[in-house]
Amino acid sequence: MREVLLEARGIGKRFGGIHALKDVSLTIRAGEIYGLIGPNGAGKTTFFNVLTGLYSRDAGEVLFAGGPLELGSPHLVARAGIARTFQNIRLFGNMSALENVMVGRHVRTSAGVLGAILRTRAQRAEEAAIRRRAEELLRYVGIHHRAGDLARHLAYGDQRRLEIARALATEPKLLALDEPAAGMNATETAALRQLVEGLRADGLTVLLIEHDVKLVMGLCDRVAVLDYGEKIAEDVPEIVQRDPKVIEAYLGGSVG
Amino acid sequence: MSRLKPAHWFGLALVAIALLALPLVLTQVGTAWVRIANFAILFVFLSLGLNIVVGMAGLLDLGYIAFYAVGAYTWALLASPHFNLHLPFWAILPLGALLAGMAGAILGAPTLRLRGDYLAIVTLGFGEIVRIFMNNLSAPFNITNGPKGITRIDGFGAGGVNFSTTDTLFGIAFTGPAKYYYVLLVLMLLVIVVNLRLQNSRIGRAWVAIREDEIAAKAAGINTRNIKLLAFAMGASFGGIAGGMFAAMQGFVSPESFVLHESIMVLAMVVLGGMGNVWGVIAGALLLSFVPEFLRYTVEPAQQAIFGRLLIEPEVLRMLIFGAALVLTMRFRPAGLWPESRHKREMGERRA
Amino acid sequence: MDILLQQIINGLTTGSVYAIVALGYTMVYGVIQLINFAHGEVVMIGAMVAFSVIMALVGMGLPLPPFVIVLGGVLAAVPVCMAIGYLLERVAYRPLRHAPRLAPLITAIGMSIILQHLALLVWGRDPRAFPQIMENASFAVGGAAISSVQIAIILLSVTMMAGLTWFVYRTRFGIAIRATAEDVRVAGLMGVDANRVIAATFTIGAALGAVAGVMYGTYYGIAHYTMGFILGLKAFSAAVLGGIGNLAGAMLGGILLGLVEALGAGYIGDMTDLCRWPVFGELLAERCAADGHVVLFGSNYQDVFAFLVLILVLVFRPSGLLGERVAERA
Ligand SMILES: Nc1ncnc2c1ncn2[C@@H]1O[C@H](COP(=O)(O)OP(=O)(O)OP(=O)(O)O)[C@@H](O)[C@H]1O
Ligand SMILES: [Mg+2]
Numbered sequence: 001m002r003e004v005l006l007e008a009r010g011i012g013k014r015f016g017g018i019h020a021l022k023d024v025s026l027t028i029r030a031g032e033i034y035g036l037i038g039p040n041g042a043g044k045t046t047f048f049n050v051l052t053g054l055y056s057r058d059a060g061e062v063l064f065a066g067g068p069l070e071l072g073s074p075h076l077v078a079r080a081g082i083a084r085t086f087q088n089i090r091l092f093g094n095m096s097a098l099e100n101v102m103v104g105r106h107v108r109t110s111a112g113v114l115g116a117i118l119r120t121r122a123q124r125a126e127e128a129a130i131r132r133r134a135e136e137l138l139r140y141v142g143i144h145h146r147a148g149d150l151a152r153h154l155a156y157g158d159q160r161r162l163e164i165a166r167a168l169a170t171e172p173k174l175l176a177l178d179e180p181a182a183g184m185n186a187t188e189t190a191a192l193r194q195l196v197e198g199l200r201a202d203g204l205t206v207l208l209i210e211h212d213v214k215l216v217m218g219l220c221d222r223v224a225v226l227d228y229g230e231k232i233a234e235d236v237p238e239i240v241q242r243d244p245k246v247i248e249a250y251l252g253g254s255v256g
Numbered sequence: 257m258s259r260l261k262p263a264h265w266f267g268l269a270l271v272a273i274a275l276l277a278l279p280l281v282l283t284q285v286g287t288a289w290v291r292i293a294n295f296a297i298l299f300v301f302l303s304l305g306l307n308i309v310v311g312m313a314g315l316l317d318l319g320y321i322a323f324y325a326v327g328a329y330t331w332a333l334l335a336s337p338h339f340n341l342h343l344p345f346w347a348i349l350p351l352g353a354l355l356a357g358m359a360g361a362i363l364g365a366p367t368l369r370l371r372g373d374y375l376a377i378v379t380l381g382f383g384e385i386v387r388i389f390m391n392n393l394s395a396p397f398n399i400t401n402g403p404k405g406i407t408r409i410d411g412f413g414a415g416g417v418n419f420s421t422t423d424t425l426f427g428i429a430f431t432g433p434a435k436y437y438y439v440l441l442v443l444m445l446l447v448i449v450v451n452l453r454l455q456n457s458r459i460g461r462a463w464v465a466i467r468e469d470e471i472a473a474k475a476a477g478i479n480t481r482n483i484k485l486l487a488f489a490m491g492a493s494f495g496g497i498a499g500g501m502f503a504a505m506q507g508f509v510s511p512e513s514f515v516l517h518e519s520i521m522v523l524a525m526v527v528l529g530g531m532g533n534v535w536g537v538i539a540g541a542l543l544l545s546f547v548p549e550f551l552r553y554t555v556e557p558a559q560q561a562i563f564g565r566l567l568i569e570p571e572v573l574r575m576l577i578f579g580a581a582l583v584l585t586m587r588f589r590p591a592g593l594w595p596e597s598r599h600k601r602e603m604g605e606r607r608a
Numbered sequence: 609m610d611i612l613l614q615q616i617i618n619g620l621t622t623g624s625v626y627a628i629v630a631l632g633y634t635m636v637y638g639v640i641q642l643i644n645f646a647h648g649e650v651v652m653i654g655a656m657v658a659f660s661v662i663m664a665l666v667g668m669g670l671p672l673p674p675f676v677i678v679l680g681g682v683l684a685a686v687p688v689c690m691a692i693g694y695l696l697e698r699v700a701y702r703p704l705r706h707a708p709r710l711a712p713l714i715t716a717i718g719m720s721i722i723l724q725h726l727a728l729l730v731w732g733r734d735p736r737a738f739p740q741i742m743e744n745a746s747f748a749v750g751g752a753a754i755s756s757v758q759i760a761i762i763l764l765s766v767t768m769m770a771g772l773t774w775f776v777y778r779t780r781f782g783i784a785i786r787a788t789a790e791d792v793r794v795a796g797l798m799g800v801d802a803n804r805v806i807a808a809t810f811t812i813g814a815a816l817g818a819v820a821g822v823m824y825g826t827y828y829g830i831a832h833y834t835m836g837f838i839l840g841l842k843a844f845s846a847a848v849l850g851g852i853g854n855l856a857g858a859m860l861g862g863i864l865l866g867l868v869e870a871l872g873a874g875y876i877g878d879m880t881d882l883c884r885w886p887v888f889g890e891l892l893a894e895r896c897a898a899d900g901h902v903v904l905f906g907s908n909y910q911d912v913f914a915f916l917v918l919i920l921v922l923v924f925r926p927s928g929l930l931g932e933r934v935a936e937r938a
Contacts (some may be wrong), residue, residue: 031562052475064447095465099464106462107476113457116459116460117450123457239534318717371638371709382915392906392908396902523714575724575725576725579719583719584717
């Protein structure tokens with residue numbers, strides 16, 4: 001069995017009266033694609049937000065890459081090696097696609113104000129490396145031809161890819177994708193699937209929220225199911241798919 | 257960086273000559289116009305400082321002029337008969353920048369983790385607080401000399417040249433204001449370079465990212481609090497430098513020079529020109545510096561001629577224009593008259 | 609004279625005015641999560657309009673009781689300010705509702721500059737003194753004095769607070785306002801017209817502001833085209849102190865701020881009198897002997913307190929005394 005990359009223990013989160021996460025524990029192993037599914041409002045996005053430090057949590061802790069994860073500050077989470085995308089795409093609209101990815105390099109680079117003003121040799125070298133890496137990543141996700149366009153002018157599918165490229169620029173160990181296939185047509189979804197499989201082949205671990213059941217079942221090594229903030233199942237897709245509790249959650253709730 | 261073509265060099269040379277000759281020409285028209293040009297440059301400087309805060313990082317700083325005041329009083333107190341101190345510019349100017357930057361950091365720290373509106377209102381309040389202190393720190397110990405202000409402030413002086421008097425060089429008379437013009441020009445070039453270089457740097461991109469989407473910026477690994485604080489402190493220190501130059505040039509400072517309206521003026525220049533775009537901001541600053549002066553010379557006589565008396569003072573008209581500039585720009589051209597164009601630059605580079 | 613009690617009475621008076629102005633900030637913030645930067649100017653215009661009407665009424669020489677004259681001023685100021693409040697929403701906020709957050713803040717600042725200078729054009733650069741028509745009877749309360757104007761301000765403020773609370777909690781429209789504040793989208797689904805509600809909060813806030821402006825003007829006997837700025841800043845601080853977006857918070861915050869300010873102004877001079885301090889007292893023995901005291905910060909620093917309160921609240925409890933923490937949706 002592969003080593004454990006991330007272990008969430010007893011995560012709890014409330015919004016006023018809503019108990020969005022109840023004692024959620026899950027374990028993600030290095031190199032796998034881990035699916036997180038559940039009906040609308042089950043708490044999947046909230047789990048991402050807690051994991052990446054955007055929301056404070058009410059209970060629980062996370063171990064990541066062998067140590068405790070500091071959940072208070074998003075930038076420390078990113079530095080530790082977790083990158084994410086957002087369900088409702090969040091790009092830097094008035095920056096070019098290339099610049100969006102270059103921003104992702106921030107956490108792995110160090111040039112400061114003085115270096116920039118004086119254009120020191122180190123700063124120029126770093127800047128060139130940032131640019132090179134960003135171009136590579138754009139090529140990797142297949143939108144290099146749009147490098148100079150403003151992010152907000154990109155097509156929907158390209159925006160999703162750009163968000164992934166920006167996330168990859170932070171050199172994550174774990175890439176968390178929140179419904180990357182939402183709103184995509186069949187061709188785009190197939191291409192996305194290829195992209196994610198490529199990421200796994202390159203050794204990345206992926207945490208995937210997705211409503212497209214076929215995609216999840218075909219892609220994921222293991223799947224966890226959330227319902228009303230609780231984890232009701234966690235196993236390989238074949239077993240989860242047949243779990244009566246899961247079927248009940250999906251049929252009883254709104255359409256999945 | 258693209259290589260410049262000969263035609264570009266020629267254009268640049270023309271601009272340089274024009275800028276160098278300008279004060280000599282203006283002196284012929286009247287020294288007042290050299291002063292006006294000096295203030296226009298000072299406002300370009302201030303606007304580019306504020307551009308870092310408002311334009312790049314998207315932080316609404318409404319108390320910018322308070323940092324200008326910090327710089328001005330630093331100069332006034334350390335280079336005047338008031339305390340009988342006469343420190344040289346290379347000591348005071350950086351100190352003024354440092355103090356202003358520190359004031360900015362202290363002020364920004366509690367608000368930068370909150371929504372932008374709070375920063376706006378706190379800076380607004382800070383402007384007023386600074387004025388209260390300037391007005392009242394004359395008793396029991398006379399630090400600021402109160403509303404009377406500080407007079408007989410040392411001018412700028414470097415290399416044995418006194419910048420307040422007229423000198424003749426190669427048969428050309430350089431008046432005090434003309435000499436200040438050149439100092440300010442150098443400072444302005446400096447701040448332009450700083451702006452341009454920051455814009456395309458790791459930090460500059462982080463600022464713009466925060467402006468565009470703070471949550472995404474956090475998730476992308478930016479320590480938004482520190483990076484915002486940096487923008488805020490940097491902007492403030494530019495204000496401090498401008499304030500020092502103001503004190504030197506005027507030879508006199510009093511709390512009256514640092515009212516809220518001055519902050520609004522600088523903000524209007526940044527907004528009208530195009531937040532985030534260095535050249536737009538410069539154009540905005542020049543436009544809003546000269547238009548009111550122009551009005552001063554036209555509106556007053558025109559009113560006298562038509563109504564036989566002054567209905568609207570030029571000062572009031574000026575503020576109405578600034579207010580309208582803010583409202584109308586946001587409504588009809590939110591990116592300003594000369595918008596920032598991050599993509600065009602990239603495209604140009606690709607073709608080159 | 610009992611200074612403590614006197615300062616409490618004074619503080620309650622100004623605090624009531626702050627509270628009424630703060631309500632305007634907090635109502636608008638409640639529904640659109642934006643600070644109405646021009647609210648202070650609305651208050652100033654209220655004071656100015658009332659001033660003009662009062663002067664005109666006094667000038668006519670009719671045998672009207674002072675109370676009626678001031679009421680005339682209020683009745684003129686309220687609709688004018690309501691119109692301005694409505695205009696503000698339509699010009700500065702509504703067209704920019706989906707623009708980046710910076711945009712409406714900037715237009716609001718622009719509007720406030722415009723309003724201020726229009727007021728300057730109409731009422732001039734110099735402070736306008738309200739005529740002393742209310743014979744300022746004062747009553748002794750346990751070693752301190754309370755004037756009839758102070759009583760009127762406090763009573764009127766309490767009435768308005770009660771009226772607003774009733775309106776917001778007991779009427780259909782009030783419920784629509786609260787629903788919108790809770791969640792615009794859901795309120796829309798329930799048939800609430802968000803545009804109307806938002807415009808209404810601006811106008812109601814402006815109406816309250818108008819009355820506050822008149823109260824402030826009659827209390828200090830003076831109106832000036834810049835008065836809205838500092839008054840607005842203080843009222844905003846009060847709203848933040850109470851918890852912005854929270855009506856009861858604005859009232860509480862206003863009163864507390866008034867008290868802090870009055871007590872601060874009353875005692876800061878004594879407290880920062882260096883002659884009463886051990887080390888400095890000796891260092892400055894000569895000056896102390898000559899002048900009696902060496903006051904570091906006197907009551908001329910009164911306006912600083914509101915700012916200090918604001919900063920302290922933002923550092924230690926940004927959600928204010930009664931506000932609840934809401935996470936920004938990621
Ligand atoms: N910032 C917030 N404030 C209040 N409630 C919230 C917030 N974020 C999420 N919730 C609530 O928490 C619950 C879980 O929401 P979440 O977005 O995590 O669901 P989800 O599983 O991602 O659903 P979907 O499939 O629709 O994206 C929902 O009831 C939602 O309304
Ligand atoms: Mg979701």
